[in-house]
Structures are given as structure tokens and as C-alpha cells.
Amino acid sequence: MPNDYLPWIIVGIVVLALAVALVLGMRTAARSTTALRRRRGRGRPNRDQFRSRQRNSTLKRAAVVINPTKFADLPMIRERITSTSHACGWGDPLFYETTVADPGTGQAEEAVAEGASVVCSLGGDGTVRAVACALIGTETPLGILPAGTGNLLARNLDLPVDALDDAVRVALTGRNRRIDVGELVIGAMDAHGQPVDGGRLDTQQFLVMAGMGLDARIMGDTNEALKQRVGWPAYLLSGFKHLVSPEFRTQVRLDSEPEFKRRARAVVIGNCGRLLGGLVLMPDAKVDDERLDVVIASPRGFVGWAPVIARVLTRQRKGHSTLDHKVCREIRVRVDHPLPVQVDGDVVGEATEINASVRPAALTVRVPIA
Template identity: 70%
Template sequence: MLKDYLPWIVAGVVVLVLVVGGLVLNRVAPDTTATLRRRPRPPRDHFRSGDDASRAPLKRAGIVINPTKFADLPGVRERITETCLANGWGEPLFYETTVDDPGRGQAVQAVGDGVDVVCSLGGDGTVRNVASALVGTETPLGILPAGTGNLLARNLDLPVALEGAVAVALTGRNRRIDVGELVVGAAPMDDAPDESGAPETHYFVVMAGVGMDAQIMAGTNENLKAKVGWPAYMVSGLKHLVSPEFRVSVKVDDDMEFRRRARMVVIGNCGRLLGGLVLMPSARVDDGQLDTVIASPKGVVGWVPVATRVATRRRKGHPTLDHKVCKEIRVRADRPLPLQIDGDVVGEATEVTANVRPGSLTVRVSL
């Protein structure tokens, strides 16, 4: 009897084993179908090789140009563009300065356009105006020298050749430097009411001065400067060598105010002049201080020790050249005097106050 049901019993046991085994395996083994279903689908561009959509956007430079410095502006633009492309950057954006806006507005626009570095292509005046828009920001300034003096570039040991300067602006390291803040008032020394209006605030990265140095800047022949370069300033300097003296009252930081007779007062963020001359040997662009020189030589002969002191780069010298190091200085004159800021004569003033803004400007320098 049992023999008759044995095949059915074996078949039932086999089916039972298969069912139980299937349930066990279903609990232990992962649901690969569900796993594949839950896996996020790669983006469409994931499988594309060399497609522009998979690349990071190229960096771009904004070039603020003073067009009066170039006879072949299209050629200059082409050279800059080629250098940018050769260094792995995108095509630069160009902005031209105008008489009404010599650089600040263009730099603001460049930052708004999202450039990675803003470059000034012109003289020290263009550098100053472009820098004034970048003070206190993280956007670096690239300096492309195209002026007569190029003093900030020389003090930072930057290349003067266009392609080399562009390469440094794109691939150099960032360096934080100080900026001078100059408040121009017009209150005379007897504290009479100011009738000239609200004080004006300017930034300078090289030097600002009243008196003879501003007269030299104002008296330099532009045609001669275009032909011979910086020696044109020397010609103007000889004409103003015996400029009229003026009386100044000077207050340095928290010290007592003192008075001097002077022919010029120069407040500097850096000290190197044209032709390798150094007016302020201890001045550094990142020392958190300003250097001031008050020159009061008597006649032509009185300039000899001053010139010797500048040529030998001595910090201390003749008594007619007073040197002060400070964070703030106020100079008040007995009459309106011509005022220059980084080589640009901006008018006349009877009172100026200069403060240092340490490390407030980022500049691209050589590695």
C-alpha cells in the first residue's frame, strides 16, 4: 500500500523543499531589480567625451584700456587675446576709458560681468582709477604698464612688455598691498569756514603731493613726454626748481602739530621714482604705513644735498628734507597749492589728510 503512494510522497517533499528554499533565498539575496531601479540615472553629458558641457568654464580677464596710449589699438587687443588663449583662458572682455570716466566705472562693470581679474592697460592714472573700484574686494588687479612712469609696476618688479605683463596677470600670485586714502579739504590754517563744498576722497597707490612736484606734473609737455618719455619730467623740473615757498602745518598720527616752510610735501605708499631714484628708501607697499617727505631747500644750491640723499637712497639726510613714517598725516597750507595724485594733477587744495588702508588691494605679481 505504501509502495503505491511513495512516488507522490517524494514529489511532495521535493516541491516543499523548492518552495521553502525559494522563500529563504528571496530573503537573503538582494533584490537586484529593485536596486537597479533605485540607482540614479547618470546625466546625459556623463557619457560624452570632450563635449563642452562637461568642461569647467574658462576664466576671463577684463581689460580696462586707456585708448589714448596706443596708435594701433586693434593690434594691441589681438596680442592680449592671443596671450589669454595661450594660457588657457577665454577671450578677454575689453573696456575703454573716457575723459569723463578714466577707469573706475569700467572696472565696476568688469566685476559685474564676472571676470576673474581686472587689468589696467595705461599709465599710473589708469591704475589708480581701476584700483579705486577694487579696494576692499577680493577681485585681483592685473597691471599692464603702458604709461610714462609705470611707478607701481616698477615698485612691484612687474614686467613692462605687454605679453609678459598679461601672463603675470593671468598666472601670477596674489599679493595684498596697502592703499592710501586721501581726503581733500580746503579749510585754511586759521580755521575759517570752508567755502569749497564737501571734502573729496581719493585713493592713491604710489604717491600724492602738493607744491613743486604737482607743478612739475602740470608743467610737463605732453608732446615731449610722448617722444622722450620720463626725461620730459626733468625738463619741467628744471623750470620749477626755484618754486615759491609756502608755509604748512603738519600733524603726524597723535604727535603734536608742527610748522614748516616747504617747497613740496609728498606722501607715498612706495618710494621708487623714475630712473632708479628712490625718494623714500624705507617705504614698502605692504608695510601698513605711509612715508612723507617735506622738502624745504633754499634756492638752487639747496637742492644739491636733497639730490644727493635721493641718489644715495639714504633715509636720513639734510635737514631740508624731513622724513616722517605714519599711519595718518594731515597737511594744511597757507594758500591753495596744486595737488597731484599718482601723477595726475586734480586741482588745488589747502588741506589734505592721508590715511593708510593696509592690505586692502589684491594685485597679481610674478611667482
């Protein structure tokens, strides 16, 4: 009888051995798979990081070129902009900081190269101009986040000037508007656009106003510390000191019209006309009218400024004989001695001649949806 059961006993032992081997093999394979997963998982970002990268790879991103001198708590400003960007359905912004050597143009060019959907300037009018210079002639829009004293372009475009979150939302979700750009060539040049007598030409773009004489002196002499403490009224103090600045002789040619002469204290060339404090120097000027507005001021003494001030306060285009208002596409101004020249509030040097022209619809800017 035992011999009758022997084959079955052998079969049972074999089956049991195979079962044990199978279980052990499955456990070994599981350990190997787990170890392989662990090895592959080393150095990987966590899930949140992966989701953040996935989100930013599919969402639009804004670039923000910041003037760091305007802020005491820059990390907080970055957090606010990032939070508002996420709330608008955008990815993490790209941040760049201006330097003394490069006030924003190089940073904006880098942002365009990295694929930013909109490039924002966060600073004053000088930062706006520097960033805009990199975007002129491109399809990349400029978003303006005002943080300066004047914020003149933002005011002329009816953008938020005292609410950063609102300005970010406009930059990300507003509509595109094409505006003109003024181009100023500083230095004397001949009919072929070449420097005269071995001189040097300096080409600058402006979005608001450029000029020579009184306005440049005011900008150059405004105390920076006072401007940071009290804001735009600091310009009033500087302006009061220069109300009786010396006159100069000037020769002006508009487009192809004959040249005319004036004695003046200031020549201001505007792409738009609104000033600080709600004042309007050029009531008819618009950022997209394909022309430049020119004001030649020649008041004499304190009394002579009365009609000029009255004209600005009442926003009248026609004024006193000491205030000429012209419209053109090109202008050449020659003066009898070197005078300071300002471009969007920055004094860029001295010259005896400037030539300005308009570049129609050269820049795209984000503005509120009407």
C-alpha cells in the same frame, strides 16, 4: 493548374506591394528628418563658434580696461592679449575702453559684475588708479599692464614694464599680493570729518604718491606731447623750471603727535618710494607695511637742492636738514595759501589742507611668482 497558383500569385503581389510601400515610406521619413534637421540648424553657429563658446563658458576670463590714447594699433594689441590668454589656458578676454568722462572705474565695476576673474589696466598710472578704485575692498585682483610714461606702481612691484606679453602672463598666472592704499581727503575738515566753513571735501585714493607744492607743479606743467615723444625725461625739463618755486608755510600733524611747522617747497606722501630712472625718494617705503612715508622738502635756491639730490641718489633715509622724512598712519597738512595737489601724477585741484591715511591690505594685485 492556374487556379492552383492563383493564391500564391496574389500573395506575391501583396508582399511586393508591401515592400514597395515600406521602401517609399523609409525614403519619405528620411527626407522629413533631413528637412527637420535643416530647419533646426538654421541660424546656428558653426562648430568653431560652438567650441569657442563652450571653451569660454568653462575657462576663466580676464577683463582689460584700455586707455585707447596710448596705442596707434589697438586691434593688434587686442589680438596679442587674446593670443597670450589662450596660451595661458584662459578664455577670450573682455575688453573695455576708457573715456574722458570715465577713466576706468566704471568699466572695472562692469567687468566685476560680468564675472571677470581678474581686471587688468592697460595704460598709465592714472588708468591703474582708476581701475583700482573699483577693486578696493573686493577679492577681485588687479592685473597691471603698463603702457604709460611712469608706470610707477609696476616698477615698485617689480612687474614687467616693457613687455606686454610677459605682463599679461603675470596678470593671469601670477600670485596675489595684498597691498595698502592711501586715501587723501582734499579740503579743510573739522574733528568730526566734516567740511569747515561750508567748504567741499574731495576724497581720492592713491597707490604710489600724493603731494602738494613742487611735485604737483611739475606734474601739471609737463608737456604731454613731449612726454609721448621722449618719455619720463620730459618730467626733468618741467622739474628744472620749478626748482626755485616759491616756498610756503605749512603746519603738519602726524598721527596723534603735536603739530609742527615748516617752510617747504613740497610735501610728498608715499605708499611706495621708487621714482623714475631708478631713483628712490623713500628707501624704506613698502606697499604693504601699513604706513605712509612723508617727505617735506625745503631747499633754498639751486644750491639747496644739492643735498636733496645726493640723498635720493644714495638712497639714504637720513638726509639734510632741508629734507624731513617721517613715517605715520595719518597726516594732516595745512598751508598758508592754495597749492596744487597731485595724486599718482594727476593734478586734481588746489587746496589749503589735505588729510591722508592708509588703508592696510585694501587691494589685491597680481605679481610675479617668487
